Amino acid sequence: MYIYKQKKWPKFFWDADVISAILGEVRHKQGRIIGQMQALGFRVQEETMLKALTMDVIKSSEIEGELLNPEQVRSSIARRLGIEIAGAVAAERDVEGIVEMMLDATQQYKAPLTAERLFDWHAALFPTGRSGMYKIKTAAWRDDLMQVTSGPMGKETVHFEAPSAEKIPGEMKFFLNWMEQEQELDPVLKAGVAHLWFVTIHPFEDGNGRITRAITDMQLARADKSPQRFYSMSTQIQEERNKYYDILESTQRGSLDITSWFKWFLDCLMRSMEQTDEIINKTLARAAFWETQRATEFNARQQKILQLLLDDFFGNLNVSRYAKINKTSTDTALRDLQDLIKKDVLEQQGNGRSTSYRLR
Incomplete structure (x- = not known):
């Protein structure tokens, strides 16, 4: 029996003795992060928030198998928040849509969550009215059966079947x-109850996971009493994706006792906040670099590459990759890289085809 078919649905309960100890640790960590950020100054706060929000948007989509362009996401968020960054790029409609939804959830966390607001989020997620190749019903509750399945077509395994479509309006009115x-x-x-409750209702034809995580972020912003986001729960959920789906499935097939769900949710939240230390260290390293190089002149292409190297650059940087990232010729890329070596910013590794460059 699915959880929503229980007679007392949705009167969730849990073991307070088990949960209170974990909750206390989470609350302590939240307070420590906020205090630490306030001590580091506005620019570091701005950079850390930009990083956390960028990762939140990217990873929330990645959980659903959709890979977004990180530069477009970062640029879109920075523009909307009025943050100046080097190498800003234009963002595509799908990127703009999910950024708009996430920022509305966190920056406007005090605003009531209504059906109209959720419809606006859904419309922003699917600006063309399509999910991939398929036309879907947008900005409205679904009107058909919803199942979460896996496996090849014709041999699917049903992990979860959501409430029938005719129950959605009443379920959502109660939830909101x-x-x-x-x-x-x-x-x-x-936030933990809202996450489980909304994803169980699954009120939309598509996009339920991303909207669930936006609601969670909004409620966590309410818990922090601040629109500033310095940690990304979606990033941690992506890292624990299999465990996430396992605990969801077992909880949705269990009783209204959600102690196990809360234990996973709070532990995941704690681990997401532990990543903030790493984000802060990277932010401070970037700030120190640009302060050291404040008198050095870089062109826009060089600024873009340096920002990437100081952030999350995967693999080796070579001439062809530099040219591809900046959409320029290999001759121009080589000149830029040699100039950065002369300026004592980069150093060369290897020779010939194996030549690569890294920050000195």
Whole structure:
């Protein structure tokens, strides 16, 4: 029996003794992060938030098998938040849509969550009214059966079957009323309940996972009482994707006791906040680099590459890769790289075809 078929649905309960200890650690970590960021100054806060939001958007889509261009995501977020960055690029419609949704969820966290707001998010996710090759119903509740399956066509394994379409309006009205009610429930726990509850209803034809994580981010912003996001839960969920789906499936097939779900959710949240230390260290390293090089002149192509090298550049940088990233000729790329070596910023590794470059 699925969880929503329980007689007392959705009256969730849990073992408070088990959960309170984990919740206390999470709350302590949240306070520590906010205090640490306030001590580091505005520019570092800005850079750390940009990084966390960029990863949140990228990883939330990656969980669904959609790979977004990181530069487009970063540029779109920076432009909307008024943050100046080197090497900004134009973003495609699908990128702009999910960025718009995520920023509305976090920057406007105090605004009520309504059906119209969710429809706006859904329309932003699917600006063409299509999911891949298929036309879908957008900005409206689904009107058909919804199953989560895996496996080859004709031999699918059904992991979950959501409530029937005719129940969606009533289910969502109850959920949205609960979201805006004052309760004697810690806001972080409310984020965990909201995540499980919404993804179980699965009210849209597509995009339910991304909207679930946007709702979670919004509620976590309410818990922090701040639009500034310095950690990304979607990034951690992507890293634990198999465990995430396993705990969802077992919880949705279980009773209304969601102690196990809460344990996973809070532990995942804690691990996502532990990544903030790494983000801060990278941000400080970037700030130190640009401060050291403040008198050095770089062209736009060089600035773009240096920003990538200081952030999350995977693999080796060579002439052809430099040219491809900057959409320029290999001759121009080689001149730029040699200039960076002269400026004592890069150093060459290897020779011939194996030649690559790295920060000195």
